[in-house]
Amino acid sequence: MFTKTLCVSAIALATAAAAPAFARDQINIVGSSTVFPFSTTVAERFGKSTEFKTPVVESTGSGGGLKLFCSGVGEDTPDITNASRRIKESEVKTCAENGVTEIVEAKIGFDGIVLANSKESGQMSITLGDLYMALAKDVPMEDGTTKANPYTMWNEINPELPAVKIEVLGPPPTSGTRDAFVELAMEGGCKAVDWVKELKKSDGSAYKALCHTIREDGAFIEAGENDNLIVQKLQANPAAFGIFGFSFLEQNSDTVQGSLIDGVAPEFELIAEGEYPVSRSLYFYVKKAHVGMVPGIEEYLAEFTSEDAWGSEGYLADKGLIPMTDDERAEGAKAITGLMNLSM
Known part of the structure; x- marks a missing residue:
């Protein structure tokens, strides 16, 4: 569990950026209990259908997940956090203060x-x-x-x-x-x-x-x-x-x-x-600094935003996710897989 608050120095950030990868080779996801079953389903399919390890998904609540996500950059912090509400400006500020300056927002559907x-x-x-x-x-x-x-x-x-x-x-x-x-x-x-x-x-x-x-x-x-x-x-x-x-x-x-x-x-x-x-809308957030450091993040995003997953006839709809429109999904998938930075 990610339970400690990290104080990330400029030196630590520079070291992390220079490293080829974290010692951790498994995606770690925290956050919303509502998004948890959807994220878990995608993680299990991803683990079975690719060469990557099945991501670890933990239900901590949206607020708890964002607190952990915003605690810093590094292998002891989550890569992704699920949220059943949009991130708050105060949380974006906390992220930035702790070195998490680039965040990808993924709106995944409705509930x-x-x-x-x-x-x-x-x-x-x-x-x-x-x-x-x-x-x-x-x-x-x-x-x-x-x-x-x-x-x-x-x-x-x-x-x-x-x-x-x-x-x-x-x-x-x-x-x-x-x-x-x-x-x-x-x-x-x-x-x-x-x-x-x-x-x-x-x-x-x-x-x-x-x-x-x-x-x-x-x-x-x-x-x-x-x-x-x-x-x-x-x-x-x-x-x-x-x-x-x-x-x-x-x-x-x-x-x-x-x-x-x-x-x-x-x-x-x-x-x-x-x-x-x-x-309400459902989301997850990706720590862009971890992309390329933890293997499989980009591939996980591609799986989540595939029509087989979040589409109107996808397996997440069978789990109860209310899909976005075709146009919203197309636009969202482009932004998510393109790793576009969050804009409040």
Whole structure:
């Protein structure tokens, strides 16, 4: 595991650049638990179909992966990091401060974030507004004030929701899924309140604190970076709900089901068409300084961006990845395999 922060000096960078290759001969990949199954699938195919070793893929969460990726250049740092959100400007700055100055961005497709529960219980249909009111730390009142979230049962928010305790298993703050859920679902429901929309214009910090802060009183339970563990817990507790990527819903569709959000089901075609309201782009990032130093990176990129992999009929679509359009893939493959530098 890449767990130490490296302080890379100019001398060390010059030495690494002059060396013909790292001692390591296996690609190391960290990052998003959502992208993990896609990256692992490509890595396994790559290892079986080429002369290169199968890349090592580790699920650390998007934030954790980018922290490791940006820690420096050298064989003790990752070559690639997966992310279920785009890299932040602050992370690009940290990378640069540690000598990671050339980064290749690879947008690979789309994913939907689902609110799922066991098939032993009924399927829920919920609005973004109701979902926000269930999970926010503080909730907005009609008179323009806020109060600590008082809701303990779903039907207290909306009588059409089930009369069961609010118990939602979700990702930690280091997860890109958490970031995207907060931005798309929580904020989407929060700004449905008229005075909150005005707050965004007058006090952006207060708006973000109100719309992005998840409650910490036990109704929302951080379940770590392992989405498969959330699925297992939903099977053990049919009254609970879980938040994770669409691919995990599809892989476990025999035991769990996704809730309708604003009347739209989390289905492959509806996410691809942009109709499902909680969908996001998926990425991975490549450390350009490692290309040519660790064998197989360029070939791995070629495999990932092949039509057999990320195409509309590719093997990653079978795993739940929502493909980009033909034109987006063509343009993306050219930029990725051409090792174009990230532009924010």
